[in-house]
Amino acid sequence: MAVADVVISFMVFVSIYAILSYGMNLKYGHTGLLDFGHVGFYLIGAYTSVLFVLGPDDPGDFTAYVIGLGDVPFVGTWIVGIVAGTVLAGIVGGLVALPTIRLREDYLAITVLGISVIFQRIVQAEEWLFNGPDALRGYSPPLKSLFPLEMNTMIGAALFGIITLVIWAAATGLLGRERNHESRFPLAGLYAVTTFGLARLGGEDGSLNDAQVAALAGVVAGVLATVLLTALDPILALGVLLSLYTWFVAGVAIAHLYDGLGRREWLAGIAFGTGFLVALLPVPMADSLAVKSLGTIVLLGALVSAYLYAVRNVAWFDSAKITVVGVASLWFVGIWYFVLPILGPLGNGYVPAALATLFRNVVWVLKFGGDVGTTYAVAFLGELTINVDYSRFILAGFGLFMGALYYVLEVTVQSPFGRVLRAVRNDEDVVMSLGKDPFVYKIQSMVIGSALGGFAGALWAMYAQGLVFTMFAPRITFITLLIMFIGGAGNNKGMILGAAIYWGFQQATSQLAAFFPPAVRVNVLAFRFVVIGLLFLVILYYLPEGLLGREEFGSEVSDE
């Protein structure tokens, strides 16, 4: 599996958990309702949506569930299932909230934790409901049968057009935010080009805001891609163009993020990133188990000590401590993504193979290899078989949901409604003395937050293609809490960052665990939970505000 594919499955997880955490963030970060039972609504969303796409149950096949609507026309589709799962999770969230919401923070948390465990046990014990302790499977995600895409058909072209739409809209949206900053590139001009001139409709006196311009530009790009694919067959060119555009925007964004950074901060970041890489080397390199584990732990310990020493004793380092970690992470990920995969072929002297690997990782939008697909012969790289697989489509869809929900939630929390929520979080008595009923707002917050959890659950059901009750243990709630505290409670952008950090950690450690013999691998994977617990403590102790801190609210009116 190419590294790009690893990253894509990682990003799918990030989008599901970011949406799940949006819900938690609305409840706790904005309204102050500590909901330890968030996973219960995730469960409801997942199981409800699946009932809409499953065919009728068959006791002869050892499946039993309350109802399977998959064969009913119009009703038995994912769209209806997702909507139903979301709405039901919201309603149950509201019902659960009614009796519990009067409780103070910690009592509320414990009560809803209990309720979420009740949900889980009901699924486990009631065999007629969702197949009891056995997995609920036998359904497939939407449009799955069409993949890998056949580019010469209309539907294949249209689906690639949808993928293009999402990627283009996301990249253009980001570019739209960056275009006002100084850069060595003519960003404003580029923005005008990539929005196909739509940018003129936005801006200061325009009728559209940046998000709407980006969405429209995405639509135009998607339609263009579809038309081009039907008329000609330039899938490779489109894929390269799309991928390079995203890399360019990512580069501009990172450059701006670390704009004011001095040379020594850069060097320190790169040094720590390299140091981290070196510290992990014993795992793949060493033969004996003792050297693998102890060597890495000792080296990591030395690295952390050096970092702490520098924070304590070097003034400039202390003020840039988080930035340094950010630079180090980027450096490390960059090496992992671009350099490590080509070391193998290079070592064997196969320069074309190394180049081909690099090319595949750069053009992440396309999947290479496989039996089906269009085959090209490219200079220097040799033959490339191109197809577009389902995971890219899923990512486009989930990413679209993540972005759209982010936008909706920002509108919500920046409005007077969000202001009341924050006031409730601060002091309910004040809200009451100002003629507003905190109860009504807390219920609304619970309903929407739980509905978001249900929505994430439906996406998870779609992605996992099978549900077992063990997936919905209270652990998920605490992972969500961890994500929220990493990113910063009360900051929707922080949910995306937090989910990325958590799943980055999970991906990295499972990759490392693969270098251990199978008997030890289980222990290594279990040990991750210890590390996550420690991470939770460190975050709460040293970064109670999270990496991004609270959002800035209501500085100016937006009137779109």
Add this chain to the structure above:
Amino acid sequence: MSETILEVDNLRKTFGGIVAVDGATFDIEQGSITGLIGPNGAGKTTTFNLISGFYEPDGGEVRYDGQRLQELMRPSRDEKVIWGGAAGITAGALGGIAGLGPLGLGAAPSLATLAGGAAVGSGLYVGQEAVKQNRESHKNSRPYMLAREGMVRTFQITRELSEMTTLENLMLAPQGQAGENLVNTWLRRGKVSAEESAIRERAEEMLELLEIEHIRDEEAGNLSGGQRKLLELGRVLMLDPELILLDEPVAGVNPSLTRKLMDRIEVLRDEGYTFCIVEHDMEVIMNLSDTIIVMNEGAKLTEGSPEEIRNNEAVIEAYLG
């Protein structure tokens, strides 16, 4: 004399064995400033909490604008919709499940049991609410309903929304903002933002009025004690109330600012606002009040103009010393 805006009649409140308010009876005239004084533990703040609906009285009655507080504090429409809807959904779901499962009626008749269940559920809520409200012993405690009617209070220990800026604190207050409704927030953004601009403008004016523009974007948690007092007063004024209950408005405020605050309150009184003020600063009370009510041991000791109070033997003995 002008009309009476608030009538307090034989109000009683006990905490365990302690009788905090014991038969307090007084009136507040519209467009006046009434001072409420008395020694520590005389029950002033408890009376405030009772009048503003934060405590439920054990006995007696308060009338605001001729209406009983208990009437005013009946459940709001939103609350009725939420509870009635929840009862309906729950009973409806039970009805539907009963129809499909134990009764085995099939899909279409089960819809009927579902609807029946929903009707029974909401009906039960409406019924029990009606029974509850008609019981003499039932006490409503919904302070926010009183604020909607135009009676607002401040707190003795200032309660600012510490994670929100001064401006946000002020912008929170106005009643009935369209943007507080989610549907408007999502679908009628033009209306919401137009209203938001108007509220922002008013909040800026209020900042100017109280001369705290310089802390506009400061988080309220970082303000000094005096600034918080001003912020609370501003927040209350943003509501456009009729009757304002101020609990120690000048405690911890420097003399020049106190002077300014007093002028402000007098101007507002002349504009038609009514004030009731608990305060220990005698200079403020004596200069500001039209009427002074002296409380002692949970009941009204006496009432009169500042001049009368200053010379009242009983008051001097109990409080002024």
